[in-house]
Amino acid sequence: MFVLPDLPYVYDALEPTISAKTMHVHHDKHHAGYVKTLNELLAKAGRSPASLEEVIAASASEAKLYNSAAQAWNHAFFWDSMAPGAEKPRGDLAAAITSAFGDSLAETFVAEGAGHFGSGWVWLIADAAGKLTVASTHDAHDMVTVEGRTPLLVCDVWEHAYYLDYQNDRKAFLTAWFNHLANWDFAAAQLAAATGRGPVWRYPAPARDSGAQAA
Ligand code: MN
DSSP states (O other): OOOOOOOSSOTTTTTTTSOHHHHIIIIIIIIHHHHHHHHHHHHHTTOOOSOHHHHHHHOTTOHHHHHHHHHHHHHHHHHHTBOTTOOOOOHHHHHHHHHHHTTOHHHHHHHHHHHOOSSEEEEEEEETTOOEEEEEEETTOOSTTSTTEEEEEEEEOSGGGTHHHHTTOHHHHHHHHHHHTBOHHHHHHHHHHHTTSSOOOOOOOOOSOOSSOOO
């Protein structure tokens, strides 16, 4: 059984950029729903995987399982990609950003997300040499199984992420998100992991009591 991770802050911590109402619906309904479906599908198949990363890697041909597993992962990573009162990038991360983007990372990230057609995710990622790029994925598609790439940050660009607060103005959401919520300490830890200098972020391991599940 995979758990739904608690938010790493209180529900109104990201206001006014993201309202408590959006956070409640997003975490308690959308994210919870993906975790519930994931656990139901695994139970039905009699599978008890050791990690969510393993499920994502092994379920490419099982759309429903892949979608719930990847969405469970992407959302947990998204919560950690945000921090209230986030500071500016520092140290190695600041140098890597300048090297790859000059001073146009914000513009590049916002444009990638605003121009992404339909639902998906916009990512800041690093290769094993620490070179940064921005990319987006469609629907549930993950970045954890992409060989040689480590995600540093992600922003959810499904409408449910911003519609209550910004209606159709995805660009305004992304701009506010990048300027006020991007968690640069988290990104720096992931950059260190990408280049072999620390542990990479993982979804919480499942509870191993796969017999009788509490309701
Ligand atoms: Mn979402």
